[in-house]
Amino acid sequence: MQSNAALEYDYTVAKLFTYVTILFGFLGMLVGTILALQLAFPELNYLIGEYGTFSRLRPIHTNTVIFGFTVSGVFATWYYFAQRVLKVSMAESRFLMIMGKVHFWVYFIGALIATITLVFGISAGKEYAQYEWWVDIVIVIIWIMWGVNIFGMIGIRREKALYVSIWYYLACFLGIAMLYLFNNMSIPTYFATEGLGSIHHSVSMYSGTNDALVQWWYGHNAVAFGFTVPIVGMIYYFLPKESGQAIYSYKLSLLSFWGLMFVYLWAGSHHLLWSTVPDWMQTMGSAFSIVLILPSWGSAINMLLTMKGEWNQLAENPLIKFMVIASTFYMLSTIEGPIQAIKSVNAIAHFTDWIPGHVHDGVLGWVVFMIMASLFHMTPRMFKREIYSKKLMGIQFWMQTTAVVLYFTSMWIAGITQGMMWRAVDEYGNLVYSFIDTVTVLHPYYVIRGVSGVLYTAGFILFAFNIYKTITAGRKLTEEPQFRTPMA
Template identity: 40%
Template sequence: MVSQLTLGERQGALCILLLLAACGLLMLGAGQNDPLGVHGGIVMLFGVLLIFVVISGYFAPEPGTDAAGRYYDDPSKVGIVLAMLWAVAGFFIGDWVAWLLVYPEMTFDAAWSSFGRLRPVHTTSVIFGFGGNALIATSFHVLQRTTRARLPDQLSPWFVLLGYNLFCLLAVSGYLIGITQSKEYAEPEWYADIWLVVVWVVYFLIYMRTLARRKEPHIYVANWYYMAFILVVAILHIVNNLAIPVSFAGAKSYSLFAGVQDAMTQWWYGHNAVAFFLTAGFLGMMYYYLPKRADRPIFSYRLSIISFWGITFMYMWAGSHHLHYTALPQWVQTLGMTFSVMLLVPSWASAGNALMTLNGAWHKVRDDATLRFMMMAAIFYGISTFEGSFMAIRPVNSLSHYTDWTIGHVHAGAMGWVALITFGSFYAVVPWLWKREAMYSARLVEVHFWFALAGTLVYVFAMWNSGITQGLMWRTYSEGGTLTYSFIDSLVAMHPYYFARAVGGLLFLIGALVGGYNIWMTIRTAEGVKPEVLADLPAPAAARQASTGR
């Protein structure tokens, strides 16, 4: 990998890593009596380890001038492998906390293994570890193909990918030792947040620099979605994490906002994280890999532009639906509710656009599990955006809020939409990137599909039942005007659903393990690589050539 870097880039990498290791040492020294010291150690180790990697390839011959005639895919490849590792780890922790709710005594009397610490490890590993790496990896791939231009340099993509993973590592390790700023999906403390800003700015610059070099004048719609994801996540991250550290030698900081302003900022961030991290970026993935895999142009390119602007401008205002019946002014709640309902239009436009693209090619969906992953993702996207709009309506929210229905909704989106579109895209892009004719085993893709679908359905149905039961029990009054059920009664009623949910999660985890194995074997299996496939052709084209014997 280092061999693809020019000598100047290798030196640049060493400078950055030395600086990083020095920062780690500084944090280690300053934070001796604070959890910050542990993170200093992690940062330093991370830097030193990579210094060794760079040195080991430092004296390799420089890449030739012909590199300009190829796309630069090494960071995408590593990103996909990292995404699969985070997926397996994140799903495993997720299933662990699911079982923890079934058997609450399973904490081994340790602080790190309590639900409150393990749950953010799950959410961060899955959203940021799995989702983020998948977005970075695929965005570099899509960006180059749709602009017909190579990435501007070889160092900055590595900085983004590895720097981002350092952020994720700091996040999850921090939760276990009790570091959190208690903002959902924005738990990491100030120093990790600052680091992410640096990484993210470089990420955005890579996008802009590649676009500036583009050979294809029209910027394909997938890039718009990816750019919205990068730009808006930067804005959200910076504003929501405005905080003042208690001391530069400690991890703890206090938010600049207080009270309901803090809550509003947090849910403006939180809902737009769903919108721009978990939706816009993955729509970018869908708008590229789905037409590509189906070998059909998107049903309506116009519709894709309309839904792009609809999604970017309407999602911004939907966050306040998380704060119905709170101290937030009523009109702000109503605003969030109204925009959430309107969002159904651009959301269904995208879901419909994807399904209409496949209309007329259902035989491909039947035969190709990869395409079926993408189709099922579009269906779940349609379902969960409808559900989300519905749940944002204030009276509906009075039943659903604080119940497992919310958990079910989130997982219909995260498992059914985000994970399925990612797996589908991975199965499409892995043979392409590693120059194979197809995945190692088409049958294992099929196995993964059914495990993933079964797991999602079991999970979502369990949580729908659980949530509505819970919500109804909390609001059932006796004739005397008192609550009919105690809180513990509702917990007892939840038990079977929690069990079912944990089983659903386990099925999903098994599916991901099968997928990881399949991807690994595809990478490992060098046999069957044909010379014409080596000529940088995407997999479907190569397969077509092989079958027609051209």
């Protein structure tokens, strides 16, 4: 391959994935907000008959956010930045280009069909792994297609050194592949008998306590390799590029990488504290969760220190604001998680609203902020247009930050209140509260969370609008901005 002056990066696939990231992000948040409001106002359960109950909608919310929004955000950023740090254009390989497009369409149509199966309650029952066996097969195929692109691009790269973001995306690919395969092992009953019953139905290969262990080894690490690893990779590229500052310590980023890889997977059993899995596994999950602070904070501090001496950018550039607050929320949720994993804290926190509270300060504050910031950074470069409105971006930032704060504060209070009420006893050792007392007391917090959901989703609509206007009406750019994203 000769270097060619006319050669340019090709963002066709990245653009396609950008659109669906926004689409699935909106859908996931919309359903999430409906769920939050249903808990505050149960009448909302009957909007669309049996398909609209809280229980039926919840998997749609979680799966759309994880496999719809986050994963397509990961794909979009991959198809954008991988070319740039490997210094090779998608246009240079016809095979990879075609595969990329096929990858997109199979993913998009697959995701729609998968969502429809959940609407009809075709479910394998495990959290974040509800998809039935044949949907799993489609997902595996989609994942392999991404793998083809990863290794294909690495194969034809010009830059010999793999930038650390590539490490993280590679780990995301391998980690999810391993976890997803093992957790979803099941036997379709239709084929195990002479065609009896539904073709969708399958039965898990693991039972009871084993199933729980495998599931939470998966469940926890799907979070690790979906919500943490690629997002860290994202910030290691987009923050330096946007600010013009190289990573504070590249060595620290490598060290935290291996630390994260090794430690994260042990922590899964902290979801099973006080359950029937052996004690030593619970203790191990607890201990490793605390060790996990080190690599997580290693990355987070590295990101913040990258801005050393450049903090004025925080005031000037809303994109930097998004990324810095994202890494701050990352620090918050990676200290909160280990606290919840301490056995005595977990005795109160487990099964309460503090847990969704924890998940959401991570996802809303860290994952979604980071993906939105990345898309804001990419759009002007992909479409050669200036960001439509800086002011809108500022409004969006404050709306959504307020929403996240409302969300986790209300859920902290709700969770601890409920946890304490469950165990409250009077002077004779009898339980003080019946279960329903501990539900009705949460009403105000559920309302606050509903408001937070509305606010956050409204902010996301502003984001979508801003991107749309940038693509259609932003001022044209004559040349690609080197660092800071231009905005009107």
